[in-house]
Amino acid sequence: MDDSARAVLAAAEAALGSGLSAARDLGGSARSTVLRCRSQVHGSVVVKAYADDPAALGAFPAEAAGLSLGLAGPRLLAVDPGHPLIVMRDLGGGPTLADLLLGADSEAAQEALLGWSRALGDLAARSPAYAVEFGSRVEEYRRGHTTWMEGTSILGVVGRLPELLERAGVAPPPGLDADIAEIQALADSPYTGLTPGDTCPDNTMLTADGMQLLDFEGAGYQPVFLTAAYCRMPFATCWCAFRLPGNIGRRAEAAFRRRLLPVYPGLSDDAVWAHGMRMAIAAWSVMTLGALRYAAEEDYPLHSTRRPAPMSRQLLAYRWESLLRELESARELPAFAELLRGLLADRAAVWRPDPLPAFPALVSAPAG
Numbered sequence: 001m002d003d004s005a006r007a008v009l010a011a012a013e014a015a016l017g018s019g020l021s022a023a024r025d026l027g028g029s030a031r032s033t034v035l036r037c038r039s040q041v042h043g044s045v046v047v048k049a050y051a052d053d054p055a056a057l058g059a060f061p062a063e064a065a066g067l068s069l070g071l072a073g074p075r076l077l078a079v080d081p082g083h084p085l086i087v088m089r090d091l092g093g094g095p096t097l098a099d100l101l102l103g104a105d106s107e108a109a110q111e112a113l114l115g116w117s118r119a120l121g122d123l124a125a126r127s128p129a130y131a132v133e134f135g136s137r138v139e140e141y142r143r144g145h146t147t148w149m150e151g152t153s154i155l156g157v158v159g160r161l162p163e164l165l166e167r168a169g170v171a172p173p174p175g176l177d178a179d180i181a182e183i184q185a186l187a188d189s190p191y192t193g194l195t196p197g198d199t200c201p202d203n204t205m206l207t208a209d210g211m212q213l214l215d216f217e218g219a220g221y222q223p224v225f226l227t228a229a230y231c232r233m234p235f236a237t238c239w240c241a242f243r244l245p246g247n248i249g250r251r252a253e254a255a256f257r258r259r260l261l262p263v264y265p266g267l268s269d270d271a272v273w274a275h276g277m278r279m280a281i282a283a284w285s286v287m288t289l290g291a292l293r294y295a296a297e298e299d300y301p302l303h304s305t306r307r308p309a310p311m312s313r314q315l316l317a318y319r320w321e322s323l324l325r326e327l328e329s330a331r332e333l334p335a336f337a338e339l340l341r342g343l344l345a346d347r348a349a350v351w352r353p354d355p356l357p358a359f360p361a362l363v364s365a366p367a368g
Contacts (some may be wrong), residue, residue, distance in 0.1 A: 066219030115211035121259025124193025149220030
């Protein structure tokens with residue numbers, strides 16, 4: 001163990017009030033050091049210490065505040081804002097949703113997907129009463145740093161669409177400003193809930209208690225449609241984003257929506273739900289356009305090491321085609337739809353990417 005890990009361990013012991021032993025590095029990311037340890041009092045625990053950079057120091061207050069509510073994720077055992085670090089109950093080493101979707105067991109993958117969407121729906125449904133407490137905890141832990149959701153609001157990114165298009169050498173169609181305003185109006189939705197932020201398949205683990213949400217670094221409150229869009233696109237910002245064949249994605253979306261109805265009965269209105277979903281998918285699609293200029297230079301896999309992984313061009317084309325069908329059917333966002341038609345004609349037609357395949361575990365899944 002190096003000096004940095006020893007310092008993390010010492011700070012964690014002080015925060016937890018018990019000794020830690022048998023520390024093992026779980027990898028983490030450039031933003032954090034993650035250690036699995038044995039506590040004299042709590043058994044197996046996970047220590048997560050955040051790096052001294054703006055991204056990590058913005059992740060800390062969101063994750064500490066989100067987990068402190070006890071609504072989802074591993075149980076928070078200790079917080080040290082000075083280091084900064086958190087100590088959590090160890091959820092074990094079960095497979096993630098990504099592992100299952102990329103595996104060979106169709107039934108297990110489908111059940112895990114539904115468990116993931118129900119977990120997200122439960123969190124969103126339980127959270128409205130905790131918004132003030134969450135905000136107070138963020139203020140307590142922030143140390144002057146903004147959280148990811150404060151600094152990179154997805155609906156704020158929508159306002160940068162003309163800039164993203166200019167960088168990619170794409171001319172915006174007439175009327176795009178009005179469509180941008182309509183998408184950004186989603187910010188005024190009364191239907192908000194807490195999300196972990198990065199709700200990707202590799203941030204959800206199968207445990208003895210079902211699917212558990214991990215990684216609250218981007219936690220915050222947002223319109224529930226932005227979370228539900230992950231069920232339909234699927235996985236708006238993730239590397240692990242193949243097709244969900246048949247109606248599997250719609251079943252996951254319906255499971256999420258059902259969890260919200262006792263809290264937000266207005267979401268039983270199909271028109272309200274459908275419009276909110278289209279605006280949310282359009283918003284996430286704007287964010288993915290940030291990758292357009294890189295995909296124009298070369299096609300590349302969405303993950304540097306894990307396989308299979310979708311290629312950038314086939315995923316972009318799939319996103320454009322899927323959203324365009326929805327907008328044309330609903331006759332909404334006409335300028336945005338024209339932008340998508342142009343991208344398919346000018347970019348995808350030249351790239352000629354292979355169609356996006358289904359998740360390996362779901363290739364032969366029944367449609368019902």
